[in-house]
Amino acid sequence: MDRFLDISRLSIQFPRSAVPVLRQVDLQIARGEYVAVIGHSGCGKSTLLNVIAGLLPPSAGGVVLEGKEIDGPGPDRAVVFQNHSLLPWLTCYENIRLAVDQTVGRKMSKAERHAWVMETLALVHMTPAKDKRPAEISGGMKQRIGIARALSMRPKVLLLDEPFGALDALTRAHLQDQVMEIHAARGTTVVMITHDVDEAVLLSDRIVMLTNGPNATVGEILKVELPRPRNRLALAADPAFVAARTAVLEFLHARHANPAMSAA
Ligand SMILES: Nc1ncnc2c1ncn2[C@@H]1O[C@H](COP(=O)(O)OP(=O)(O)OP(=O)(O)O)[C@@H](O)[C@H]1O
Numbered sequence: 109m110d111r112f113l114d115i116s117r118l119s120i121q122f123p124r125s126a127v128p129v130l131r132q133v134d135l136q137i138a139r140g141e142y143v144a145v146i147g148h149s150g151c152g153k154s155t156l157l158n159v160i161a162g163l164l165p166p167s168a169g170g171v172v173l174e175g176k177e178i179d180g181p182g183p184d185r186a187v188v189f190q191n192h193s194l195l196p197w198l199t200c201y202e203n204i205r206l207a208v209d210q211t212v213g214r215k216m217s218k219a220e221r222h223a224w225v226m227e228t229l230a231l232v233h234m235t236p237a238k239d240k241r242p243a244e245i246s247g248g249m250k251q252r253i254g255i256a257r258a259l260s261m262r263p264k265v266l267l268l269d270e271p272f273g274a275l276d277a278l279t280r281a282h283l284q285d286q287v288m289e290i291h292a293a294r295g296t297t298v299v300m301i302t303h304d305v306d307e308a309v310l311l312s313d314r315i316v317m318l319t320n321g322p323n324a325t326v327g328e329i330l331k332v333e334l335p336r337p338r339n340r341l342a343l344a345a346d347p348a349f350v351a352a353r354t355a356v357l358e359f360l361h362a363r364h365a366n367p368a369m370s371a372a
Pocket residue numbers: 122123125129147148149150151152153154155156321
């Protein structure tokens with residue numbers, strides 16, 4: 109398989125901790141693939157994403173992107189967190205423009221940068237709100253601007269750390285549909301952390317299921333063979349969708365039940 113993003117023998121142990129959080133994680137991700145990482149709270153999903161982002165060094169093993177070992181953060185990997193991190197004194201346009209100027213800026217003229225920001229705003233359907241400041245828009249809109257800002261840097265990999273976790277169900281569904289559209293339009297490679305089984309099945313090409321921590325590792329990988337574009341309504345009763353959903357639920361609740369719940 110194409111080893112666009114290659115995580116091999118990765119272990120993470122925090123200082124003053126007796127056991128590793130993650131142990132011997134092996135995962136190869138192809139260019140353009142959409143991969144979801146799912147697992148119980150505290151198993152190390154964010155830790156894994158932080159290593160790919162270059163925010164955390166591996167204790168053993170490593171991550172290689174297009175043949176180059178990751179040894180720090182870089183614009184080739186953009187992260188979107190659950191809580192949007194927009195600069196409150198800048199408008200939506202300016203928040204994205206700043207990211208463009210700081211990353212791809214030197215390679216583009218002023219007019220090209222403007223056009224690129226406008227194109228990215230349109231991609232998340234936020235053109236009408238371009239002159240609003242973050243305090244003037246809803247949580248879902250802020251998250252759309254956060255995603256647009258990440259995409260504006262033309263990352264090789266988009267890292268999503270529970271990007272819809274703080275949103276209500278309807279807004280969440282709307283954003284999931286938009287991320288599917290963006291993935292189809294731009295072909296960006298995506299690694300997304302989620303707790304939501306339906307979200308994982310709807311969006312992903314593969315679902316990586318982590319075992320419980322500490323010493324968590326890849327327990328199983330499920331290939332989601334549903335054709336794209338995917339429609340949430342049509343899929344709700346689709347036997348392949350239901351089977352994938354059941355397989356993930358089976359893994360999480362039967363074979364790797366939440367340790368916190370079983371201790372209660
Ligand atoms: N900087 C740190 N120093 C020490 N321990 C840490 C640090 N960051 C995370 N941990 C521990 O590592 C484990 C994994 O944390 P992580 O946030 O990666 O889990 P998660 O699967 O993303 O959890 P959740 O689903 O609740 O967000 C937890 O036990 C956490 O307490």
